[in-house]
Amino acid sequence: MPANDLDLLIEAARRSAEVATAFVGGDLGVQYKAVDDSPVTQADLAVNTLLTQFLREARPDYGWLSEETPDGTDRLNTKRVFIIDPIDGTRSFIQGENTWAHALAVVEDGQAIASVVYLPMMDKLYSASLGGGTHLNGDRVTASATARPDEAQVLATRPSLDAGHWPGGLPKLKRSYRPSLAYRQSLVAEGRYDAMFTFRPTWEWDIAPGALILSEAGARITDGKGAPLRFNAQVPKAEGMIAANPDLHAALMQRRL
Structure with a gap:
């Protein structure tokens, strides 16, 4: 099991991709949430199950907030919390496009300290740790300087x-x-x-x-x-x-x- 949170999130994102991409081209079992009519697929739920098991086993003392898990109050009493979107861009996923992502973060005292955004269909893995810079597939990246x-x-x-x-x-x-x-x-x-x-x-x-x-x-x-x-x-x-x-x-x- 990875010792640091960033490596843990990277491994979790890659495992998520294996689960999600197995659904591509098949029956997604699309449903719509009563709260806002947004779509959810069997892939969203399967990735959420994987992440719940893998991440919470690795860090049982961390709180949990995920789009696909009913929210509670326990996370408010933890120092660190996972904040997860199993598939960000579900409509893109349903339409067979490639601009959907797995989005994962560890937050400590209100501040993200480790983050991964992975687009498996494009093999683009963005990662960051607090004080460690941002990387795309291992290479350092920075924001533009355009001011106007x-x-x-x-x-x-x-x-x-x-x-x-x-x-x-x-x-x-x-x-x-x-x-x-x-x-x-x-x-x-x-x-x-x-x-x-x-x-x-x-x-x-x-x-x-x-x-x-x-x-x-x-x-x-x-x-x-x-x-x-x-x-x-x-x-x-x-x-x-x-x-x-x-x-x-x-x-x-x-x-x-």
Whole structure:
């Protein structure tokens, strides 16, 4: 069993990929959650079962927060907690696309300290540890230095560019999109895009793994109102998020206030 948390998450992500990819091209048993009508497949549940067994056996004293596990209060009394999205981008998975990911983090006292985002269909493994930098398939990556919003390429949904979100004036951005929030964050950490944001209430399992990958790549990440992100909250949701290098982040926030 890996001794440190990052190696443990990397092994867990690769084991998850073996489970998830076995479902590709077959019957996914798609169902829709009553709470928000979002889809869940048999692959999501199988990966969640694997991760629950593997990670909790390895670290039985850690708390647990996963999209596919009913939440409780025990995690609030633990120093460290796993925050997991077994398959981030389930709709992409259902449609046979390759931009879905396994997103895993260990959080200590509200701060992610080890994170992995793995896209098995592209064999892209992003990893970060607190103070250890961000890596893509073992190579160090950093966020871009683009400082001007009108020169920035961003990852965002169309509703995020509604004028109501930008009281200081909608910036002239070049917008693209990826279904997985974890992958959007990772692409900004890699420097392929300059910023990403969403202003909808956002579950912690969608953003905790990517938050450390971004910050260790030199990006600044906050909620959609500019407040610091803290994880393992009693209600595990954030008020959206915005991420970019510090100069671009500041310039975008000027338009948000």
